[in-house]
Every structure is written in structure tokens, then in C-alpha cells.
Amino acid sequence: MRPRYYTCHCQSGWKLDADKRTCIKDETPFLMVVRESVIFGIPLDPADPSNNAMAPVSGISQGQDIDFDDQQQLIFWVQNLRSIWQVKTSGANRSEFAPAAFIGSPAGLAFDWISRIMYYTNPTVNTIEVIRVDGDQHYRKTLITSTGKPEGAGQPFGIALDPARGKLFWTDKGSDNGVPPKVGSANMDGGNAVNLYTGNLANIGFIATDISTMKLYWGVAGSGLIECGTMDGVSRVVLVSGLSHPWGLTVYQSHLYYTDLDYEVIERVDKVTGANTLVMRSGMAGLRALKVHARDASAGTTNACSSNNGGCPHLCLPKPGNQKTCACTTGFVPSQDASRCELYDSFAIVSTTKYIRGFHINSSDHSEAMVPVGGTSNIKGTLDLHIESGFVYWADNSTSSSNKGIRRAKIDGGGYSTVLNSGVGKGGIHGLAVDWVAGMKPPNFPVMHPLSLQIQADLQAQGAKTSKPHYVVFPL
Incomplete structure (x- = not known):
């Protein structure tokens, strides 16, 4: 006998269509959370206690940073501080995107969804690098290195982008060769590197951008603070204090979300005042990074590289003023007419x-x-x-x-x-x-x-x- 009544359900990250029988992708923004061994999604609504806003990615090893490609419905993450992995938001087609043998030991990730290239920090070799996402050949290039000057890379860790304006920002734990712990910025082709903020940044963690207000947010584990500063390096304030080990953080609309590794919590505060602290989740050991799965409409949709790879043979790297730099992957040089890249x-x-x-x-x-x-x-x-x-x-x-x-x-x-x-x-x-x-x-x-x-x-x-x-x- 068949039951007379039934209810249809969808997998995590999907919802029933109006016919109540078809599952469609749920486009509601949610918070992607990285723990050491699993990635999962939680709703932004504090009243919803579920952890099924996306298909969970289990069995990862020492998960670190995370980002996403909404065009291809992919999630990228760093694990073991050595390789970058990818998976569809549905949970399908999980694979190693960039093996450790080629990229060393990445820590922070930032996806340029306009130019379709991935930026990452590589603290063990003191570099910031970029790799092309599309195509069979993932062209890559080192952009910022340890130059022996304070503006170079020491131990770069967190990274964030403003791709419409052609700017990148990173946190750096510093080094013994003259690079202080800092928040730095550069053009997205690696040029014009400057130190925005230095001093009292011991064990600085990840960084987040609020493109709508042109502000940066970063955590400082050494002092238990989350700080905020303008993208031009002029204004710096303490937003949240009294934390033990602030680490991952992300901004969406009027709120800042962050993790505290020692207190094992995910919390939310007002992004302007740091007030109205709300515990989103507690008792979660092994918390690492987090990021809101949504694009800010004010972040822009075009730059000099957004159409046909900017006409570049390998890599198109955006710069301020709607400019670009055509670059060849490591090991290649431009031909005399710059139409191709040669070994x-x-x-x-x-x-x-x-x-x-x-x-x-x-x-x-x-x-x-x-x-x-x-x-x-x-x-x-x-x-x-x-x-x-x-x-x-x-x-x-x-x-x-x-x-x-x-x-x-x-x-x-x-x-x-x-x-x-x-x-x-x-x-x-x-x-x-x-x-x-x-x-x-x-x-x-x-x-x-x-x-x-x-x-x-x-x-x-x-x-x-x-x-x-x-x-x-x-x-x-």
C-alpha cells in the first residue's frame, strides 16, 4: 500500500520550489565556517540554530582559509597549510585544485571573482602569489616577495581584495629581515606595495574588507583585539577587545562576524561600533576561518580584466584606474610584441x-x-x-x-x-x-x-x- 500523504525534503543548501516537489538552489546568504576537519554553513539569522545552509564538507585535514566562486558554484579551501582544494556547493566533484608540490604552503585565500584568479599567501617562502582558476593550465605567478625592505613580504598570512579598484590587502606576521608585523596593501599586479598599519600587531590573523565603506578589519591574537582601519592607512581603531584568540572574520551588510579559537565561539557585532555582541555558535572546537557566501553589489562587477582575460595570453592582473598588467606564468617571458609568452x-x-x-x-x-x-x-x-x-x-x-x-x-x-x-x-x-x-x-x-x-x-x-x-x- 502507498501512503496517502508525504513531504518532500531537499539536501543541505537547497530548498523546495513553489510546487513543493522540485529542489532548487537556495541563494540566501549564509556563513561558511571552517573547522579543522569539516566545512559547513550556518544561516545568518541568529534565531535559526541549524548548521545545514550548505552541503557539509567532511574529512578535511587541518582546514584553514576559505573562499568561493559563485559563477561555477565552487568552494575553495586550504588544508594542511600546503594545498588548495575545491568542491561544488552541492558537495560533488571534490578534488585537489592546486597540489602542494606547486604552491608550497598556502595560508590565506582571496578569489577575484571579476578577473577569475585566486590570490594566496605563502608564509613559508615569504610570498604572495596568484593562480588562474579557469582552463586546464592554471597559470601562476609570484607577485610580492621578501625584498629586504619593510614594504616586502615577511610571513604574509591573511589576504583580501578589492578587484574593481585593483587593490589587494594582506596581514603579515613580520620577519627577521626588516619586515614588521603589519597590514599591507599593493596593486593587484604586486606593484606599489605599502605598509598601512604597523605596531602592536603580534600574531596578527586574517583580514576582511568592507568595500562599501572602504574599510579593513583584522584580528590580533597577541592582544585579543579586532581592529578596523581605512584602506588608505589613515584611521585605525579598536573595534572589539577582551578576546582570547580572534582569528577568522568576515563582513556582511551591517555586521562583522568572527571566530575565537580559544573560546570556541562564532560571534557577531555591529561593524561600526563593535557593540551588540551576539553569540552565533558556541562550544565549537577547532574553529578557523569563516566567510559569508554572498557578493556585495557595491563591490563592482567589471575591471580591465573582466572581458576575454583582458587580451592577455596568460594572466591579466587588474590595477587601479581600470588599468591592467599582462603577466606570463612563472618561467615564461613576454615575446617582443607581447602577444604570447615564451620559455x-x-x-x-x-x-x-x-x-x-x-x-x-x-x-x-x-x-x-x-x-x-x-x-x-x-x-x-x-x-x-x-x-x-x-x-x-x-x-x-x-x-x-x-x-x-x-x-x-x-x-x-x-x-x-x-x-x-x-x-x-x-x-x-x-x-x-x-x-x-x-x-x-x-x-x-x-x-x-x-x-x-x-x-x-x-x-x-x-x-x-x-x-x-x-x-x-x-x-x-
């Missing part, structure tokens, strides 16, 4: 314990000539290059035996893959050479000389305690 003809590849980088050897600034390979793996200075295919090969001696092996990636940032990840042994790989004469063999890998792997395995089997061997292959 550097010669450069040096250098490896450290954590990164592999290429530097142009014929320019005065020794600019980066390849997309850096980084992340949290332990690179022991063992690498080789197959020039014809454009691949760099390196030994990954991670502390986890399951991650040890040989990896490869193209100098333009594509083609990241694992060549070998079994039978490596506890000591890892300490010698590697590509046989460039034998060339490409199925399945399209240059011949990897086995001598170093075999000798290292023999040494481990014998319990030998010798210096680590290195090898060079001379093909006949």
Missing part, C-alpha cells in the same frame, strides 16, 4: 631541503624561470632534467615511507606525477640520473638509471653506515 632559453635549477626552483642566469634580477616545486616533502637535493620533454625529476625522501619515491613535473607547472614509489627502502633515494640518449620509453618516461637505487638498497641490506652516494650517468 626562458636558459636557467639554473637549484634544490633545497624543501623546494626546487629555477633562476634566470642572464638577467640582472635572476627572476624565477620555472614554477617552483615545494610542499611538505623532504627533497634531498637529488634531481635531474630531461630537456626535450621539459620535465624535472627529483627524489622525494618524505618521512613517511609510503610517500618516498621519484616525482616529476614540467617546468611550466604541469604534468605532476609519480614515477616510482615502491621498493625504495627506509633510507630513501640519494642518487638519480636521467638517460637523455635513450630518450622517451613507454609509458613516456625517460630511462631512470637504476644504479643509485640498487647500491642504496644494498647498503641498507648490509647495514652499512657510509656517506650517501651520488651518481652521474654518461650514456654510450
Whole structure:
């Protein structure tokens, strides 16, 4: 027998249409919340105690910052301080957008929804970088680095944008080379970097913009404050005090929302006065970032890059005054007529314990000539290059035996893959050479000389305690 009465329900983030039988996307603004192991959405209505304003994203690892692409209905987040992930707002198609091997250890995210590029901070290498979201090739470029001047990047953390005006803003924990803890700003092509606010900013956290009033908001864990300042660096006030560890924060309409890691709460205050504190959620351990899933109509919808990528071959970076800079991805330079981007003809590849980088050897600034390979793996200075295919090969001696092996990636940032990840042994790989004469063999890998792997395995089997061997292959 069939029941005579029934009620239809929709998944989180969706609602019933007028016919009460069809589910449609719920476009009501809501608060995206990041905890260490889950991302979920809560309504902006304090009277609604539910946590199902979006399909929850569970099983994440050490979640950090978050942003969204409303055009493609995507959510981006940082996890493990090393990679950027994405998922549809419906919860489908979860994937790693930018692997740690290419972007190092990102902390803060900011999506330019007009130019369709993602900005992120990289505190471990003291940079602010950008990556293109659309297309198969995610072009990327380093915009701001540690220059040895106070205006450069120290340990950049939070980041926020005003894409219609072509400005970016970031918080910086400072460094030992002259960069103070600060709130900084720059054009969105990385130019004209200035320090807006310094002093009493120990352990500064994330930053949020209120584009309608041209104000910035940031948390200072060292003093338990949330402060507010104008985008021109002129006026600075304390908005909220008496907190323990303010961290994530976001502004929407007349309210500021923020998390306190120690008190385990999400709270709301008046964005102008800091008064009328309201607890939105409490007893939530592991709170991190949060952001309202909505676009402010006053933020603008166009800039010099909003149509056809601004006519640029790789990256279009907006600037104030409806201007733009066409930039090539790391490792490429503009052609003479600026109509295309070309590879550097010669450069040096250098490896450290954590990164592999290429530097142009014929320019005065020794600019980066390849997309850096980084992340949290332990690179022991063992690498080789197959020039014809454009691949760099390196030994990954991670502390986890399951991650040890040989990896490869193209100098333009594509083609990241694992060549070998079994039978490596506890000591890892300490010698590697590509046989460039034998060339490409199925399945399209240059011949990897086995001598170093075999000798290292023999040494481990014998319990030998010798210096680590290195090898060079001379093909006949």
C-alpha cells in the first residue's frame, strides 16, 4: 500500500520550489565556517540554530582559509597549510585544485571573482602569489616577495581584495629581515606595495574588507583585539577587545562576524561600533576561518580584466584606474610584441631541503624561470632534467615511507606525477640520473638509471653506515 500523504525534503543548501516537489538552489546568504576537519554553513539569522545552509564538507585535514566562486558554484579551501582544494556547493566533484608540490604552503585565500584568479599567501617562502582558476593550465605567478625592505613580504598570512579598484590587502606576521608585523596593501599586479598599519600587531590573523565603506578589519591574537582601519592607512581603531584568540572574520551588510579559537565561539557585532555582541555558535572546537557566501553589489562587477582575460595570453592582473598588467606564468617571458609568452632559453635549477626552483642566469634580477616545486616533502637535493620533454625529476625522501619515491613535473607547472614509489627502502633515494640518449620509453618516461637505487638498497641490506652516494650517468 502507498501512503496517502508525504513531504518532500531537499539536501543541505537547497530548498523546495513553489510546487513543493522540485529542489532548487537556495541563494540566501549564509556563513561558511571552517573547522579543522569539516566545512559547513550556518544561516545568518541568529534565531535559526541549524548548521545545514550548505552541503557539509567532511574529512578535511587541518582546514584553514576559505573562499568561493559563485559563477561555477565552487568552494575553495586550504588544508594542511600546503594545498588548495575545491568542491561544488552541492558537495560533488571534490578534488585537489592546486597540489602542494606547486604552491608550497598556502595560508590565506582571496578569489577575484571579476578577473577569475585566486590570490594566496605563502608564509613559508615569504610570498604572495596568484593562480588562474579557469582552463586546464592554471597559470601562476609570484607577485610580492621578501625584498629586504619593510614594504616586502615577511610571513604574509591573511589576504583580501578589492578587484574593481585593483587593490589587494594582506596581514603579515613580520620577519627577521626588516619586515614588521603589519597590514599591507599593493596593486593587484604586486606593484606599489605599502605598509598601512604597523605596531602592536603580534600574531596578527586574517583580514576582511568592507568595500562599501572602504574599510579593513583584522584580528590580533597577541592582544585579543579586532581592529578596523581605512584602506588608505589613515584611521585605525579598536573595534572589539577582551578576546582570547580572534582569528577568522568576515563582513556582511551591517555586521562583522568572527571566530575565537580559544573560546570556541562564532560571534557577531555591529561593524561600526563593535557593540551588540551576539553569540552565533558556541562550544565549537577547532574553529578557523569563516566567510559569508554572498557578493556585495557595491563591490563592482567589471575591471580591465573582466572581458576575454583582458587580451592577455596568460594572466591579466587588474590595477587601479581600470588599468591592467599582462603577466606570463612563472618561467615564461613576454615575446617582443607581447602577444604570447615564451620559455626562458636558459636557467639554473637549484634544490633545497624543501623546494626546487629555477633562476634566470642572464638577467640582472635572476627572476624565477620555472614554477617552483615545494610542499611538505623532504627533497634531498637529488634531481635531474630531461630537456626535450621539459620535465624535472627529483627524489622525494618524505618521512613517511609510503610517500618516498621519484616525482616529476614540467617546468611550466604541469604534468605532476609519480614515477616510482615502491621498493625504495627506509633510507630513501640519494642518487638519480636521467638517460637523455635513450630518450622517451613507454609509458613516456625517460630511462631512470637504476644504479643509485640498487647500491642504496644494498647498503641498507648490509647495514652499512657510509656517506650517501651520488651518481652521474654518461650514456654510450
